Amino acid sequence: MSAATGRIAKLTHLRQAATRGRRALLPPQPKILVGLGSCGLATGADEVYRAIREEVERHRLPYLVSPTGCIGWCSQEPLVDVQLPGAPRVTYGRVDAQRAREIVRGIAESDFKPRWAIGMLTGYENPLTGARLRYAKQSARLDGVPRYEDLPLFRHQVRWAARNCGVIDPASLDEYIARGGYFALQQALAKMQPQEIIAEVTQAGLRGRGGAGFPTGRKWEAVAQQKATPKCVICNADEGDPGAYMNRTLLESDPHSVLEGMAIGARAMGAAEGVIYVRDEYPLAVTRLRDAIRQAETAGLLGEGIFGSSFSFRIRIVKGAGAFVCGEETALIASIEGRAGEPRQRPPFPAQRGLNGKPTCINNVETWADIPLIVMRGGDWYSRLGTKSSKGTKTFCLVGSVKNPALIEVPLGITLRQVVEEIGGGVPEGHEFKAIQTGGPSGGCIPASQLDLEVDYESLAQAGAIMGSGGMIVMDDTSCMVDIAKYFLGFLADESCGKCFSCREGLRQMHEIVTRITEGEGREEDLPLLEELGWMVRETSLCGLGQTAPNPLLSTLRYFRDEYLAHVKEKRCPAKVCRKLITYRIDPVLCNGCGACVRVCSSTAILGEKKKLHTIDDARCTKCGSCLEVCQPKAVLVE
Amino acid sequence: MPKLTINGIRTDVERGTTVLEAAKFFGIPIPTLCHDDGLKPYGACRLCVVEVGTPPKSKLLSACTLLAEEGMVVQTHSKRVERARQLLLELYVATCPQSKTIQDLASSHGLRRVRLEPKNEDCIQCGKCVRMCAEQMMAGAIGFAYRGANREVIFPFHRRSDVCRQCGACMYICPVVELRCQGASAETTLCSGCINFSPACLNYHDHAMCFLDPCVACELAGPLHPAPVKRTEKPKPPDLSAARLDAGPHVGK
Numbered sequence: 001m002s003a004a005t006g007r008i009a010k011l012t013h014l015r016q017a018a019t020r021g022r023r024a025l026l027p028p029q030p031k032i033l034v035g036l037g038s039c040g041l042a043t044g045a046d047e048v049y050r051a052i053r054e055e056v057e058r059h060r061l062p063y064l065v066s067p068t069g070c071i072g073w074c075s076q077e078p079l080v081d082v083q084l085p086g087a088p089r090v091t092y093g094r095v096d097a098q099r100a101r102e103i104v105r106g107i108a109e110s111d112f113k114p115r116w117a118i119g120m121l122t123g124y125e126n127p128l129t130g131a132r133l134r135y136a137k138q139s140a141r142l143d144g145v146p147r148y149e150d151l152p153l154f155r156h157q158v159r160w161a162a163r164n165c166g167v168i169d170p171a172s173l174d175e176y177i178a179r180g181g182y183f184a185l186q187q188a189l190a191k192m193q194p195q196e197i198i199a200e201v202t203q204a205g206l207r208g209r210g211g212a213g214f215p216t217g218r219k220w221e222a223v224a225q226q227k228a229t230p231k232c233v234i235c236n237a238d239e240g241d242p243g244a245y246m247n248r249t250l251l252e253s254d255p256h257s258v259l260e261g262m263a264i265g266a267r268a269m270g271a272a273e274g275v276i277y278v279r280d281e282y283p284l285a286v287t288r289l290r291d292a293i294r295q296a297e298t299a300g301l302l303g304e305g306i307f308g309s310s311f312s313f314r315i316r317i318v319k320g321a322g323a324f325v326c327g328e329e330t331a332l333i334a335s336i337e338g339r340a341g342e343p344r345q346r347p348p349f350p351a352q353r354g355l356n357g358k359p360t361c362i363n364n365v366e367t368w369a370d371i372p373l374i375v376m377r378g379g380d381w382y383s384r385l386g387t388k389s390s391k392g393t394k395t396f397c398l399v400g401s402v403k404n405p406a407l408i409e410v411p412l413g414i415t416l417r418q419v420v421e422e423i424g425g426g427v428p429e430g431h432e433f434k435a436i437q438t439g440g441p442s443g444g445c446i447p448a449s450q451l452d453l454e455v456d457y458e459s460l461a462q463a464g465a466i467m468g469s470g471g472m473i474v475m476d477d478t479s480c481m482v483d484i485a486k487y488f489l490g491f492l493a494d495e496s497c498g499k500c501f502s503c504r505e506g507l508r509q510m511h512e513i514v515t516r517i518t519e520g521e522g523r524e525e526d527l528p529l530l531e532e533l534g535w536m537v538r539e540t541s542l543c544g545l546g547q548t549a550p551n552p553l554l555s556t557l558r559y560f561r562d563e564y565l566a567h568v569k570e571k572r573c574p575a576k577v578c579r580k581l582i583t584y585r586i587d588p589v590l591c592n593g594c595g596a597c598v599r600v601c602s603s604t605a606i607l608g609e610k611k612k613l614h615t616i617d618d619a620r621c622t623k624c625g626s627c628l629e630v631c632q633p634k635a636v637l638v639e
Numbered sequence: 640m641p642k643l644t645i646n647g648i649r650t651d652v653e654r655g656t657t658v659l660e661a662a663k664f665f666g667i668p669i670p671t672l673c674h675d676d677g678l679k680p681y682g683a684c685r686l687c688v689v690e691v692g693t694p695p696k697s698k699l700l701s702a703c704t705l706l707a708e709e710g711m712v713v714q715t716h717s718k719r720v721e722r723a724r725q726l727l728l729e730l731y732v733a734t735c736p737q738s739k740t741i742q743d744l745a746s747s748h749g750l751r752r753v754r755l756e757p758k759n760e761d762c763i764q765c766g767k768c769v770r771m772c773a774e775q776m777m778a779g780a781i782g783f784a785y786r787g788a789n790r791e792v793i794f795p796f797h798r799r800s801d802v803c804r805q806c807g808a809c810m811y812i813c814p815v816v817e818l819r820c821q822g823a824s825a826e827t828t829l830c831s832g833c834i835n836f837s838p839a840c841l842n843y844h845d846h847a848m849c850f851l852d853p854c855v856a857c858e859l860a861g862p863l864h865p866a867p868v869k870r871t872e873k874p875k876p877p878d879l880s881a882a883r884l885d886a887g888p889h890v891g892k
Binding site for chain 1 (some may be wrong): 643672681683684685688699700701704705706708720722723727730731733734755756758763764765766775783785786787788789790827
């Protein structure tokens with residue numbers, strides 16, 4: 001019984017699987033891990049992985065080579081980790097195939113190649129069990145390599161939802177169990193009444209991680225109270241915000257945590273069916289989820305009579321066709337039912353009448369991944385982090401103009417300044433921080449003056465932004481806020497389902513007005529008109545998309561009105577972004593006539609022979625900025 | 640029987656009553672464009688928004704889709720509602736400036752200027768035609784396609800559908816189209832309707848038959864209808880000597 005593919009029907013089987021998993025996680029031989037999430041693959045991790053495999057096989061080395069998920073160090077992909085018994089786990093960044101082979105060769109000579117190492121991990125706490133995993137304290141051969149806990153990127157992080165990301169092989173059920181996985185489900189089935197589970201979730205103060213922040217316990221309670229059956233639980237993995245990829249990473253790196261969370265939720269609410277609604281643009285996440293579901297079903301962790309109880313639960317995957325609005329609960333249900341993704345008015349709430357008219361609980365990927373933690377450690381334990389109204393941790397995608405773009409998980413209540421300046425390392429040299437956009441297209445831009453804001457649901461909403469699913473886009477002085485508003489309005493006008501007249505036509509008109517402003521044809525009366533339209537769209541639209549769609553516009557109008565005025569009154573773009581309002585010119589003093597700009601200009605707008613002064617023909621210049629990038633003496637001026 | 644308060648009037652309504660119906664019962668006018676008593680509520684035009692709850696925690700919700708609940712407090716004409724409706728109507732006039740229905744509504748709500756670019760659309764996508772076709776005519780021949788600004792009412796895949804009986808109910812129910820069915824006219828009447836309107840919901844002008852079936856004009860296979868529509872029993876050729884052309888297009892309600 002309980003070989004690698006055997007059924008896990010009771011606690012002892014789970015413990016046996018955990019032992020097997022621990023052997024794979026901390027083997028007696030050297031282990032090489034390659035981050036093979038979408039982010040790693042995009043930078044060539046696949047090639048690195050193959051190179052390492054080849055190298056190991058060619059020399060018949062006794063090393064374990066394992067794929068893993070993403071640890072969130074986006075700027076350093078592809079990442080390779082080397083873990084030797086008795087030494088800290090060492091992380092190498094920006095590894096290519098050549099370097100990977102050398103790292104493998106170095107292992108035999110105990111040469112860690114410290115000059116390529118970007119960090120080392122001496123150990124970390126597993127939030128599920130509270131146990132500390134220790135690799136090794138130090139190694140003289142790793143002098144100068146910073147420890148993870150000393151790195152500003154990781155120092156403030158608390159990885160709860162992303163506890164297994166970059167640690168386990170996402171395709172290995174045993175490794176997941178070795179990290180404490182499925183023990184929570186076992187406990188929920190064997191020792192807890194459904195009401196107790198809901199009480200713990202309520203006690204934890206967990207709020208929906210998809211953005212709106214509805215208390216998860218209350219939602220569960222509402223579904224549990226309904227009499228109609230069969231009930232359904234849904235995992236909302238329709239992550240469509242530009243610049244946000246928390247859910248993708250979680251599904252790719254640790255699919256079982258979501259399955260386990262859903263199974264516990266189903267037990268608490270009395271649901272028999274689960275659906276994961278995941279966007280088709282996440283092929284790797286779909287594959288990993290499908291494999292994970294198959295594994296869990298084979299092991300008896302999903303299906304009939306889980307852990308020998310009478311509880312049965314199945315999960316199926318429904319792929320979304322890439323509509324942003326399908327992240328809205330009622331539109332998501334419509335999409336699963338095979339109808340067009342259009343929201344409908346609530347009430348009745350999905351908790352009352354959801355999928356196929358039955359009570360349905362929809363939670364975000366991250367919310368589900370938090371559930372096993374709460375069941376294992378208790379609601380009180382979970383709520384010790386966070387602010388008064390927002391408990392626990394939250395993953396964010398810190399992108400844009402920061403030195404360390406990364407996928408991070410921080411306790412709620414951390415200030416934006418800490419996130420941007422410490423974790424993100426601040427904006428690159430020579431630039432100035434301008435704003436941080438949180439919450440994706442439905443969020444708002446928060447200016448430098450509000451950087452000391454604590455990250456929680458209420459304070460962000462007060463500042464005119466929202467928590468959202470967790471995108472954080474940092475902008476510096478090269479971003480034009482009018483242009484940003486234009487971008488988001490265009491995105492939303494395109495993604496609006498079009499049912500509500502106010503949202504469809506209102507966004508279209510607002511987008512046109514803002515476009516006009518960026519083209520220098522704005523009028524002063526446009527600004528109050530935009531505010532009125534934005535107010536109307538927010539007030540009268542049916543769903544969350546329409547109600548939050550004016551946020552990027554209204555928040556930039558609130559904090560960066562002077563920029564709008566510069567566009568409207570002076571016909572000037574202070575950030576020098578809006579093409580119709582800028583001209584390119586060559587400084588006659590600085591130009592050394594090298595001709596580099598002539599060669600890159602695709603519209604042949606730069607005139608002048610070699611060693612002579614160049615000039616830009618305004619009529620042909622498309623203001624692409626290529627000349628600006630290549631000019632060594634910095635003679636190209638933008639005005 | 641939920642207790643409901645509309646504009647200060649306390650009342651008991653039957654379970655399943657919408658706020659719009661309740662308001663209508665008391666003679667409180669709430670403007671609508673996408674609502675019809677014979678069709679399922681849809682909530683697309685947003686004109687019927689009412690303020691629910693007590694400020695500052697109140698919300699604007701569409702009355703047509705809102706079922707009355709115990710203790711619900713509704714304001715149908717609060718300042719906030721009126722302001723939102725006026726801005727909505729400004730947007731409506733900008734989208735469909737030619738529609739008389741919209742002009743009348745805007746004028747009755749005191750709208751005196753439109754600051755937005757006119758779009759000259761034919762359709763406001765209220766979905767009345769789609770619901771009419773599916774719910775009353777039991778055909779379901781037309782539906783919405785695409786999303787956002789590209790959304791439109793079409794036959795599936797832009798192909799004329801066999802289930803369309805050319806009943807004209809879509810045009811009849813359309814709040815934006817000016818031409819209205821006038822009921823059966825004398826057999827000899829040439830309504831010239833098919834020349835004078837461009838039906839908003841059936842973008843296929845050349846196939847859109849007049850709903851005054853059998854339309855004499857269309858049976859003539861005139862310039863707009865090169866191929867006569869197949870019929871099992873051919874109507875006798877009309878006597879054109881008695882045809883009256885005085886009626887012209889039937890405009891207005």
